[in-house]
Amino acid sequence: MRPYVLTPAVAMFLLQLAACGDPEVIRLGFVGRLEGRASEISIASLSAVRMAVDARNEAGGINGRQIRVFVRDDHGTAEGGAEAARSLISEGVEAIIGPNLSVVAGGMVPVINEAEIVAISPTVASQYFVGQDDYFYRINSSTHEVAKSYAKHCIDAGHQKVAIGFDGKNQLYSMNLIHAFDEAFTALGGTLIEFREFNSTIRGDIPRLAIELSDSNPDALILLANAVDTALLAQQIRKHDTEVALLASQWATSDSLLTLGGGAIDGITLLQAYDGFDKSERYIAFGDSYSARFQSSPRFASIAAYDGVTVLFSVIENLAEDESIKSSIDAIGRFQGLQQIVEFDDFGDSTRKITTITVQEGKFIPK
Structure with a gap:
Protein backbone atom coordinates (compact mmCIF):
# COMPACT_ATOMS: atom_id res chain seq x y z
CA MET A 1 0.00 0.00 0.00
CA ARG A 2 1.26 3.50 -0.82
CA PRO A 3 1.32 6.06 2.01
CA TYR A 4 -1.04 9.01 1.52
CA VAL A 5 0.76 12.34 1.18
CA LEU A 6 -1.10 15.54 2.10
CA THR A 7 -0.01 17.91 -0.66
CA PRO A 8 -0.38 21.71 -0.32
CA ALA A 9 -3.20 21.65 -2.85
CA VAL A 10 -5.13 19.01 -0.90
CA ALA A 11 -4.51 20.85 2.36
CA MET A 12 -5.89 24.06 0.90
CA PHE A 13 -8.96 22.21 -0.41
CA LEU A 14 -9.65 20.73 3.04
CA LEU A 15 -9.34 24.14 4.69
CA GLN A 16 -11.77 25.62 2.18
CA LEU A 17 -14.16 22.73 2.75
CA ALA A 18 -14.04 23.28 6.50
CA ALA A 19 -14.68 26.99 6.00
CA CYS A 20 -17.88 26.14 4.14
CA GLY A 21 -19.25 24.26 7.14
CA ASP A 22 -21.25 25.60 10.08
CA PRO A 23 -19.57 28.37 12.10
CA GLU A 24 -18.14 27.25 15.41
CA VAL A 25 -20.58 27.47 18.30
CA SER A 142 -23.66 45.30 47.11
CA THR A 143 -24.24 44.22 50.71
CA HIS A 144 -23.52 47.80 51.84
CA GLU A 145 -26.30 49.18 49.66
CA VAL A 146 -28.75 46.48 50.72
CA ALA A 147 -27.82 46.93 54.40
CA LYS A 148 -28.68 50.64 54.24
CA SER A 149 -32.10 49.77 52.84
CA TYR A 150 -32.74 47.29 55.66
CA ALA A 151 -31.61 49.80 58.28
CA LYS A 152 -33.91 52.51 56.95
CA HIS A 153 -36.81 50.09 56.65
CA CYS A 154 -36.41 48.98 60.29
CA ILE A 155 -36.28 52.55 61.60
CA ASP A 156 -39.27 53.61 59.50
CA ALA A 157 -41.21 50.61 60.86
CA GLY A 158 -40.36 51.52 64.45
CA HIS A 159 -37.93 48.64 65.06
CA GLN A 160 -35.26 50.02 67.39
CA LYS A 161 -33.72 46.70 68.46
CA VAL A 162 -32.80 44.10 65.85
CA ALA A 163 -31.16 40.68 65.97
CA ILE A 164 -29.87 38.70 62.99
CA GLY A 165 -29.63 34.98 62.30
CA PHE A 166 -27.44 33.93 59.40
CA ASP A 167 -26.19 30.91 57.48
CA GLY A 168 -22.59 30.35 58.53
CA LYS A 169 -21.72 28.63 55.25
CA ASN A 170 -21.95 31.88 53.27
CA GLN A 171 -20.13 34.25 55.61
CA LEU A 172 -18.51 36.26 52.84
CA TYR A 173 -22.01 37.56 52.14
CA SER A 174 -23.59 37.44 55.59
CA MET A 175 -20.84 39.09 57.63
CA ASN A 176 -20.42 41.88 55.08
CA LEU A 177 -24.13 42.64 55.28
CA ILE A 178 -24.25 42.40 59.08
CA HIS A 179 -21.38 44.83 59.65
CA ALA A 180 -22.78 47.28 57.10
CA PHE A 181 -26.24 47.02 58.66
CA ASP A 182 -24.82 47.61 62.14
CA GLU A 183 -23.09 50.79 60.96
CA ALA A 184 -26.10 52.14 59.09
CA PHE A 185 -28.63 51.15 61.77
CA THR A 186 -26.58 52.66 64.59
CA ALA A 187 -26.24 55.91 62.64
CA LEU A 188 -30.05 56.05 62.44
CA GLY A 189 -30.48 55.46 66.17
CA GLY A 190 -31.10 51.71 66.20
CA THR A 191 -29.25 48.93 68.01
CA LEU A 192 -28.13 45.59 66.60
CA ILE A 193 -28.38 43.63 69.81
CA GLU A 194 -26.83 40.43 68.49
CA PHE A 195 -26.12 38.26 65.47
CA ARG A 196 -25.81 34.50 65.54
CA GLU A 197 -24.98 31.90 62.93
CA PHE A 198 -26.41 28.44 62.31
CA ASN A 199 -25.46 25.37 60.34
CA SER A 200 -28.45 23.56 58.86
CA THR A 201 -26.45 20.33 58.53
CA ILE A 202 -26.19 20.08 62.35
CA ARG A 203 -29.22 18.44 63.89
CA GLY A 204 -31.08 20.82 66.19
CA ASP A 205 -29.11 23.90 65.17
CA ILE A 206 -32.10 25.76 63.73
CA PRO A 207 -34.27 25.23 66.86
CA ARG A 208 -31.28 26.29 68.98
CA LEU A 209 -30.87 29.49 67.00
CA ALA A 210 -34.60 30.26 67.18
CA ILE A 211 -34.50 30.10 70.98
CA GLU A 212 -31.40 32.27 71.26
CA LEU A 213 -32.73 34.93 68.91
CA SER A 214 -36.13 35.03 70.61
CA ASP A 215 -34.54 35.28 74.06
CA SER A 216 -32.71 38.44 73.00
CA ASN A 217 -36.13 40.16 72.93
CA PRO A 218 -35.72 42.13 69.67
CA ASP A 219 -38.31 44.26 67.90
CA ALA A 220 -37.39 42.54 64.64
CA LEU A 221 -35.37 39.58 63.41
CA ILE A 222 -33.51 39.53 60.10
CA LEU A 223 -32.88 36.07 58.63
CA LEU A 224 -30.03 35.69 56.13
CA ALA A 225 -30.50 32.25 54.62
CA ASN A 226 -31.91 30.33 51.66
CA ALA A 227 -35.64 29.78 51.28
CA VAL A 228 -35.78 26.37 52.99
CA ASP A 229 -33.80 27.43 56.05
CA THR A 230 -35.67 30.74 56.31
CA ALA A 231 -38.98 28.87 56.35
CA LEU A 232 -37.73 26.44 59.02
CA LEU A 233 -36.31 29.25 61.13
CA ALA A 234 -39.58 31.19 60.95
CA GLN A 235 -41.54 28.16 62.09
CA GLN A 236 -39.24 27.63 65.07
CA ILE A 237 -39.20 31.33 66.01
CA ARG A 238 -43.00 31.49 66.02
CA LYS A 239 -43.04 28.75 68.66
CA HIS A 240 -41.37 31.20 71.04
CA ASP A 241 -42.49 34.62 69.83
CA THR A 242 -45.61 35.27 67.78
CA GLU A 243 -45.21 39.05 67.71
CA VAL A 244 -41.64 39.80 66.64
CA ALA A 245 -41.35 41.24 63.12
CA LEU A 246 -39.54 39.01 60.66
CA LEU A 247 -37.44 40.14 57.72
CA ALA A 248 -35.55 37.99 55.22
CA SER A 249 -33.03 38.50 52.47
CA GLN A 250 -33.95 38.17 48.80
CA TRP A 251 -31.90 34.96 48.90
CA ALA A 252 -35.07 33.41 50.38
CA THR A 253 -37.48 34.68 47.74
CA SER A 254 -38.83 31.59 46.05
CA ASP A 255 -41.84 29.33 45.82
CA SER A 256 -40.22 27.06 48.42
CA LEU A 257 -40.50 29.78 51.06
CA LEU A 258 -44.24 30.02 50.42
CA THR A 259 -44.71 26.25 50.32
CA LEU A 260 -42.70 25.42 53.44
CA GLY A 261 -43.25 28.51 55.57
CA GLY A 262 -46.99 28.21 56.08
CA GLY A 263 -48.53 30.62 58.56
CA ALA A 264 -45.16 31.24 60.22
CA ILE A 265 -44.04 33.51 57.37
CA ASP A 266 -47.26 35.50 57.17
CA GLY A 267 -46.18 39.14 57.33
CA ILE A 268 -42.48 38.49 56.71
CA THR A 269 -40.81 41.36 54.83
CA LEU A 270 -38.26 40.93 52.04
CA LEU A 271 -36.29 43.62 50.23
CA GLN A 272 -35.85 42.81 46.56
CA ALA A 273 -33.68 43.93 43.66
CA TYR A 274 -36.51 43.40 41.17
CA ASP A 275 -40.21 44.13 40.77
CA GLY A 276 -42.27 40.97 40.62
CA PHE A 277 -45.36 43.05 39.90
CA ASP A 278 -43.98 44.83 36.85
CA LYS A 279 -46.72 45.44 34.26
CA PHE A 344 -21.41 48.71 35.23
CA ASP A 345 -18.97 51.17 36.78
CA ASP A 346 -15.22 51.16 36.14
CA PHE A 347 -14.87 48.09 38.37
CA GLY A 348 -17.70 46.01 36.90
CA ASP A 349 -20.08 46.73 39.78
CA SER A 350 -23.76 47.46 39.28
CA THR A 351 -26.70 48.48 41.46
CA ARG A 352 -30.38 47.61 41.41
CA LYS A 353 -33.47 49.48 42.52
CA ILE A 354 -34.76 48.00 45.78
CA THR A 355 -38.45 47.17 46.25
CA THR A 356 -40.22 45.81 49.34
CA ILE A 357 -42.60 42.87 49.44
CA THR A 358 -44.32 40.88 52.14
CA VAL A 359 -46.07 37.52 52.42
CA GLN A 360 -49.81 37.47 53.00
CA GLU A 361 -51.89 34.28 52.91
CA GLY A 362 -49.22 32.35 51.07
CA LYS A 363 -48.52 34.97 48.40
CA PHE A 364 -45.92 37.63 47.80
CA ILE A 365 -47.52 41.08 47.65
CA PRO A 366 -46.04 44.59 47.32
CA LYS A 367 -45.65 46.53 50.54
Whole structure:
Protein backbone atom coordinates (compact mmCIF):
# COMPACT_ATOMS: atom_id res chain seq x y z
CA MET A 1 0.00 0.00 0.00
CA ARG A 2 1.26 3.50 -0.82
CA PRO A 3 1.32 6.06 2.01
CA TYR A 4 -1.04 9.01 1.52
CA VAL A 5 0.76 12.34 1.18
CA LEU A 6 -1.10 15.54 2.10
CA THR A 7 -0.01 17.91 -0.66
CA PRO A 8 -0.38 21.71 -0.32
CA ALA A 9 -3.20 21.65 -2.85
CA VAL A 10 -5.13 19.01 -0.90
CA ALA A 11 -4.51 20.85 2.36
CA MET A 12 -5.89 24.06 0.90
CA PHE A 13 -8.96 22.21 -0.41
CA LEU A 14 -9.65 20.73 3.04
CA LEU A 15 -9.34 24.14 4.69
CA GLN A 16 -11.77 25.62 2.18
CA LEU A 17 -14.16 22.73 2.75
CA ALA A 18 -14.04 23.28 6.50
CA ALA A 19 -14.68 26.99 6.00
CA CYS A 20 -17.88 26.14 4.14
CA GLY A 21 -19.25 24.26 7.14
CA ASP A 22 -21.25 25.60 10.08
CA PRO A 23 -19.57 28.37 12.10
CA GLU A 24 -18.14 27.25 15.41
CA VAL A 25 -20.58 27.47 18.30
CA ILE A 26 -20.30 30.15 20.95
CA ARG A 27 -19.41 28.45 24.21
CA LEU A 28 -20.83 30.00 27.36
CA GLY A 29 -20.32 28.59 30.85
CA PHE A 30 -22.68 28.48 33.81
CA VAL A 31 -21.61 27.98 37.43
CA GLY A 32 -24.10 27.41 40.25
CA ARG A 33 -25.15 25.08 43.03
CA LEU A 34 -27.54 22.62 41.41
CA GLU A 35 -28.30 20.18 44.24
CA GLY A 36 -29.34 20.55 47.86
CA ARG A 37 -31.43 22.98 49.87
CA ALA A 38 -29.46 26.05 48.73
CA SER A 39 -29.75 25.24 45.02
CA GLU A 40 -32.97 27.05 44.21
CA ILE A 41 -31.51 30.39 43.14
CA SER A 42 -28.91 28.73 40.92
CA ILE A 43 -31.53 26.55 39.28
CA ALA A 44 -33.65 29.67 38.69
CA SER A 45 -30.64 31.42 37.17
CA LEU A 46 -29.84 28.47 34.90
CA SER A 47 -33.47 28.26 33.78
CA ALA A 48 -33.40 31.89 32.66
CA VAL A 49 -30.07 31.40 30.88
CA ARG A 50 -31.39 28.36 29.01
CA MET A 51 -34.53 30.24 28.02
CA ALA A 52 -32.54 33.19 26.67
CA VAL A 53 -30.10 30.94 24.81
CA ASP A 54 -32.83 28.80 23.25
CA ALA A 55 -34.71 31.88 22.05
CA ARG A 56 -31.56 33.35 20.54
CA ASN A 57 -30.62 30.09 18.83
CA GLU A 58 -34.11 29.77 17.37
CA ALA A 59 -33.68 33.29 15.96
CA GLY A 60 -30.44 32.31 14.24
CA GLY A 61 -27.92 32.67 17.03
CA ILE A 62 -25.33 35.43 17.11
CA ASN A 63 -23.91 36.38 13.73
CA GLY A 64 -24.90 32.97 12.42
CA ARG A 65 -23.29 31.10 15.32
CA GLN A 66 -25.34 28.91 17.65
CA ILE A 67 -24.81 29.17 21.41
CA ARG A 68 -24.04 26.22 23.65
CA VAL A 69 -24.14 26.35 27.46
CA PHE A 70 -21.70 24.29 29.51
CA VAL A 71 -22.94 23.78 33.07
CA ARG A 72 -20.92 23.07 36.21
CA ASP A 73 -22.09 22.52 39.81
CA ASP A 74 -20.07 24.54 42.33
CA HIS A 75 -21.47 22.61 45.36
CA GLY A 76 -21.82 25.88 47.26
CA THR A 77 -18.13 26.10 48.21
CA ALA A 78 -15.11 28.20 47.27
CA GLU A 79 -13.24 25.05 46.24
CA GLY A 80 -16.17 23.96 44.09
CA GLY A 81 -16.27 27.37 42.41
CA ALA A 82 -12.57 27.23 41.57
CA GLU A 83 -12.86 23.72 40.14
CA ALA A 84 -15.98 24.60 38.14
CA ALA A 85 -14.22 27.61 36.61
CA ARG A 86 -11.14 25.56 35.69
CA SER A 87 -13.32 22.91 34.06
CA LEU A 88 -15.21 25.48 31.98
CA ILE A 89 -12.01 27.21 30.93
CA SER A 90 -10.69 23.85 29.72
CA GLU A 91 -13.86 23.58 27.60
CA GLY A 92 -12.93 26.84 25.88
CA VAL A 93 -15.85 28.96 27.09
CA GLU A 94 -15.84 32.61 26.03
CA ALA A 95 -17.53 33.84 29.22
CA ILE A 96 -19.33 32.53 32.31
CA ILE A 97 -22.64 33.30 34.01
CA GLY A 98 -22.39 32.79 37.77
CA PRO A 99 -21.88 32.03 40.53
CA ASN A 100 -24.84 32.90 42.77
CA LEU A 101 -23.17 32.74 46.19
CA SER A 102 -20.43 35.03 47.46
CA VAL A 103 -18.59 32.14 49.13
CA VAL A 104 -18.28 30.43 45.74
CA ALA A 105 -17.06 33.61 44.07
CA GLY A 106 -14.24 33.75 46.62
CA GLY A 107 -12.73 30.64 45.08
CA MET A 108 -13.73 31.30 41.49
CA VAL A 109 -12.55 34.89 40.93
CA PRO A 110 -8.79 34.20 41.15
CA VAL A 111 -9.18 31.47 38.52
CA ILE A 112 -11.05 33.62 36.00
CA ASN A 113 -8.64 36.51 36.56
CA GLU A 114 -5.65 34.30 35.77
CA ALA A 115 -7.36 32.95 32.65
CA GLU A 116 -8.74 36.40 31.69
CA ILE A 117 -12.26 35.02 31.25
CA VAL A 118 -15.22 37.26 32.12
CA ALA A 119 -17.81 36.00 34.61
CA ILE A 120 -21.08 37.86 35.25
CA SER A 121 -22.79 37.00 38.54
CA PRO A 122 -26.54 37.50 38.79
CA THR A 123 -26.69 37.65 42.59
CA VAL A 124 -23.30 37.90 44.35
CA ALA A 125 -23.46 40.95 46.64
CA SER A 126 -20.50 40.83 49.04
CA GLN A 127 -18.63 44.11 49.42
CA TYR A 128 -15.48 42.02 49.20
CA PHE A 129 -15.81 42.07 45.39
CA VAL A 130 -16.63 45.77 45.05
CA GLY A 131 -14.06 48.15 43.60
CA GLN A 132 -11.84 45.44 42.12
CA ASP A 133 -10.54 45.91 38.58
CA ASP A 134 -10.90 42.27 37.55
CA TYR A 135 -12.84 39.95 35.25
CA PHE A 136 -15.76 39.59 37.68
CA TYR A 137 -18.93 41.58 36.96
CA ARG A 138 -21.88 41.81 39.34
CA ILE A 139 -25.51 42.50 38.44
CA ASN A 140 -26.69 42.73 42.07
CA SER A 141 -26.40 45.63 44.49
CA SER A 142 -23.66 45.30 47.11
CA THR A 143 -24.24 44.22 50.71
CA HIS A 144 -23.52 47.80 51.84
CA GLU A 145 -26.30 49.18 49.66
CA VAL A 146 -28.75 46.48 50.72
CA ALA A 147 -27.82 46.93 54.40
CA LYS A 148 -28.68 50.64 54.24
CA SER A 149 -32.10 49.77 52.84
CA TYR A 150 -32.74 47.29 55.66
CA ALA A 151 -31.61 49.80 58.28
CA LYS A 152 -33.91 52.51 56.95
CA HIS A 153 -36.81 50.09 56.65
CA CYS A 154 -36.41 48.98 60.29
CA ILE A 155 -36.28 52.55 61.60
CA ASP A 156 -39.27 53.61 59.50
CA ALA A 157 -41.21 50.61 60.86
CA GLY A 158 -40.36 51.52 64.45
CA HIS A 159 -37.93 48.64 65.06
CA GLN A 160 -35.26 50.02 67.39
CA LYS A 161 -33.72 46.70 68.46
CA VAL A 162 -32.80 44.10 65.85
CA ALA A 163 -31.16 40.68 65.97
CA ILE A 164 -29.87 38.70 62.99
CA GLY A 165 -29.63 34.98 62.30
CA PHE A 166 -27.44 33.93 59.40
CA ASP A 167 -26.19 30.91 57.48
CA GLY A 168 -22.59 30.35 58.53
CA LYS A 169 -21.72 28.63 55.25
CA ASN A 170 -21.95 31.88 53.27
CA GLN A 171 -20.13 34.25 55.61
CA LEU A 172 -18.51 36.26 52.84
CA TYR A 173 -22.01 37.56 52.14
CA SER A 174 -23.59 37.44 55.59
CA MET A 175 -20.84 39.09 57.63
CA ASN A 176 -20.42 41.88 55.08
CA LEU A 177 -24.13 42.64 55.28
CA ILE A 178 -24.25 42.40 59.08
CA HIS A 179 -21.38 44.83 59.65
CA ALA A 180 -22.78 47.28 57.10
CA PHE A 181 -26.24 47.02 58.66
CA ASP A 182 -24.82 47.61 62.14
CA GLU A 183 -23.09 50.79 60.96
CA ALA A 184 -26.10 52.14 59.09
CA PHE A 185 -28.63 51.15 61.77
CA THR A 186 -26.58 52.66 64.59
CA ALA A 187 -26.24 55.91 62.64
CA LEU A 188 -30.05 56.05 62.44
CA GLY A 189 -30.48 55.46 66.17
CA GLY A 190 -31.10 51.71 66.20
CA THR A 191 -29.25 48.93 68.01
CA LEU A 192 -28.13 45.59 66.60
CA ILE A 193 -28.38 43.63 69.81
CA GLU A 194 -26.83 40.43 68.49
CA PHE A 195 -26.12 38.26 65.47
CA ARG A 196 -25.81 34.50 65.54
CA GLU A 197 -24.98 31.90 62.93
CA PHE A 198 -26.41 28.44 62.31
CA ASN A 199 -25.46 25.37 60.34
CA SER A 200 -28.45 23.56 58.86
CA THR A 201 -26.45 20.33 58.53
CA ILE A 202 -26.19 20.08 62.35
CA ARG A 203 -29.22 18.44 63.89
CA GLY A 204 -31.08 20.82 66.19
CA ASP A 205 -29.11 23.90 65.17
CA ILE A 206 -32.10 25.76 63.73
CA PRO A 207 -34.27 25.23 66.86
CA ARG A 208 -31.28 26.29 68.98
CA LEU A 209 -30.87 29.49 67.00
CA ALA A 210 -34.60 30.26 67.18
CA ILE A 211 -34.50 30.10 70.98
CA GLU A 212 -31.40 32.27 71.26
CA LEU A 213 -32.73 34.93 68.91
CA SER A 214 -36.13 35.03 70.61
CA ASP A 215 -34.54 35.28 74.06
CA SER A 216 -32.71 38.44 73.00
CA ASN A 217 -36.13 40.16 72.93
CA PRO A 218 -35.72 42.13 69.67
CA ASP A 219 -38.31 44.26 67.90
CA ALA A 220 -37.39 42.54 64.64
CA LEU A 221 -35.37 39.58 63.41
CA ILE A 222 -33.51 39.53 60.10
CA LEU A 223 -32.88 36.07 58.63
CA LEU A 224 -30.03 35.69 56.13
CA ALA A 225 -30.50 32.25 54.62
CA ASN A 226 -31.91 30.33 51.66
CA ALA A 227 -35.64 29.78 51.28
CA VAL A 228 -35.78 26.37 52.99
CA ASP A 229 -33.80 27.43 56.05
CA THR A 230 -35.67 30.74 56.31
CA ALA A 231 -38.98 28.87 56.35
CA LEU A 232 -37.73 26.44 59.02
CA LEU A 233 -36.31 29.25 61.13
CA ALA A 234 -39.58 31.19 60.95
CA GLN A 235 -41.54 28.16 62.09
CA GLN A 236 -39.24 27.63 65.07
CA ILE A 237 -39.20 31.33 66.01
CA ARG A 238 -43.00 31.49 66.02
CA LYS A 239 -43.04 28.75 68.66
CA HIS A 240 -41.37 31.20 71.04
CA ASP A 241 -42.49 34.62 69.83
CA THR A 242 -45.61 35.27 67.78
CA GLU A 243 -45.21 39.05 67.71
CA VAL A 244 -41.64 39.80 66.64
CA ALA A 245 -41.35 41.24 63.12
CA LEU A 246 -39.54 39.01 60.66
CA LEU A 247 -37.44 40.14 57.72
CA ALA A 248 -35.55 37.99 55.22
CA SER A 249 -33.03 38.50 52.47
CA GLN A 250 -33.95 38.17 48.80
CA TRP A 251 -31.90 34.96 48.90
CA ALA A 252 -35.07 33.41 50.38
CA THR A 253 -37.48 34.68 47.74
CA SER A 254 -38.83 31.59 46.05
CA ASP A 255 -41.84 29.33 45.82
CA SER A 256 -40.22 27.06 48.42
CA LEU A 257 -40.50 29.78 51.06
CA LEU A 258 -44.24 30.02 50.42
CA THR A 259 -44.71 26.25 50.32
CA LEU A 260 -42.70 25.42 53.44
CA GLY A 261 -43.25 28.51 55.57
CA GLY A 262 -46.99 28.21 56.08
CA GLY A 263 -48.53 30.62 58.56
CA ALA A 264 -45.16 31.24 60.22
CA ILE A 265 -44.04 33.51 57.37
CA ASP A 266 -47.26 35.50 57.17
CA GLY A 267 -46.18 39.14 57.33
CA ILE A 268 -42.48 38.49 56.71
CA THR A 269 -40.81 41.36 54.83
CA LEU A 270 -38.26 40.93 52.04
CA LEU A 271 -36.29 43.62 50.23
CA GLN A 272 -35.85 42.81 46.56
CA ALA A 273 -33.68 43.93 43.66
CA TYR A 274 -36.51 43.40 41.17
CA ASP A 275 -40.21 44.13 40.77
CA GLY A 276 -42.27 40.97 40.62
CA PHE A 277 -45.36 43.05 39.90
CA ASP A 278 -43.98 44.83 36.85
CA LYS A 279 -46.72 45.44 34.26
CA SER A 280 -44.44 46.27 31.32
CA GLU A 281 -44.97 44.26 28.13
CA ARG A 282 -41.35 43.10 28.16
CA TYR A 283 -41.57 41.66 31.66
CA ILE A 284 -45.02 40.12 31.22
CA ALA A 285 -43.88 38.30 28.07
CA PHE A 286 -40.80 37.02 29.89
CA GLY A 287 -42.80 35.96 32.95
CA ASP A 288 -45.44 34.13 30.91
CA SER A 289 -42.79 32.22 28.93
CA TYR A 290 -40.78 31.38 32.04
CA SER A 291 -43.82 30.16 34.01
CA ALA A 292 -45.10 28.07 31.10
CA ARG A 293 -41.75 26.37 30.64
CA PHE A 294 -40.63 25.86 34.25
CA GLN A 295 -43.94 25.79 36.15
CA SER A 296 -42.73 28.43 38.59
CA SER A 297 -42.64 32.20 38.80
CA PRO A 298 -39.47 34.08 37.88
CA ARG A 299 -37.71 35.63 40.87
CA PHE A 300 -34.72 37.91 41.35
CA ALA A 301 -32.14 35.28 40.35
CA SER A 302 -34.00 34.50 37.11
CA ILE A 303 -34.27 38.13 36.11
CA ALA A 304 -30.66 39.00 36.98
CA ALA A 305 -29.32 35.94 35.14
CA TYR A 306 -31.41 36.81 32.09
CA ASP A 307 -29.94 40.31 32.18
CA GLY A 308 -26.43 38.89 32.52
CA VAL A 309 -26.68 36.59 29.52
CA THR A 310 -28.31 39.25 27.34
CA VAL A 311 -25.39 41.57 28.19
CA LEU A 312 -23.08 38.88 26.82
CA PHE A 313 -25.23 38.46 23.70
CA SER A 314 -25.02 42.18 22.98
CA VAL A 315 -21.26 42.31 23.52
CA ILE A 316 -20.41 39.20 21.50
CA GLU A 317 -22.65 40.27 18.63
CA ASN A 318 -20.78 43.57 18.22
CA LEU A 319 -17.29 42.41 19.19
CA ALA A 320 -14.52 43.75 16.98
CA GLU A 321 -11.85 41.30 15.81
CA ASP A 322 -9.16 42.68 18.11
CA GLU A 323 -11.48 43.39 21.04
CA SER A 324 -11.99 41.32 24.21
CA ILE A 325 -15.31 40.78 25.97
CA LYS A 326 -14.00 42.63 29.02
CA SER A 327 -12.84 45.67 27.07
CA SER A 328 -16.17 45.78 25.23
CA ILE A 329 -18.25 45.63 28.42
CA ASP A 330 -16.08 48.34 29.93
CA ALA A 331 -16.41 50.54 26.85
CA ILE A 332 -20.20 50.18 26.57
CA GLY A 333 -20.91 50.17 30.30
CA ARG A 334 -24.68 50.49 30.00
CA PHE A 335 -27.14 47.81 28.83
CA GLN A 336 -30.93 47.53 28.70
CA GLY A 337 -32.07 44.90 31.18
CA LEU A 338 -35.41 43.18 31.52
CA GLN A 339 -36.66 45.65 34.13
CA GLN A 340 -33.78 48.00 34.83
CA ILE A 341 -30.75 49.44 33.08
CA VAL A 342 -27.66 47.37 33.85
CA GLU A 343 -24.88 49.90 34.28
CA PHE A 344 -21.41 48.71 35.23
CA ASP A 345 -18.97 51.17 36.78
CA ASP A 346 -15.22 51.16 36.14
CA PHE A 347 -14.87 48.09 38.37
CA GLY A 348 -17.70 46.01 36.90
CA ASP A 349 -20.08 46.73 39.78
CA SER A 350 -23.76 47.46 39.28
CA THR A 351 -26.70 48.48 41.46
CA ARG A 352 -30.38 47.61 41.41
CA LYS A 353 -33.47 49.48 42.52
CA ILE A 354 -34.76 48.00 45.78
CA THR A 355 -38.45 47.17 46.25
CA THR A 356 -40.22 45.81 49.34
CA ILE A 357 -42.60 42.87 49.44
CA THR A 358 -44.32 40.88 52.14
CA VAL A 359 -46.07 37.52 52.42
CA GLN A 360 -49.81 37.47 53.00
CA GLU A 361 -51.89 34.28 52.91
CA GLY A 362 -49.22 32.35 51.07
CA LYS A 363 -48.52 34.97 48.40
CA PHE A 364 -45.92 37.63 47.80
CA ILE A 365 -47.52 41.08 47.65
CA PRO A 366 -46.04 44.59 47.32
CA LYS A 367 -45.65 46.53 50.54
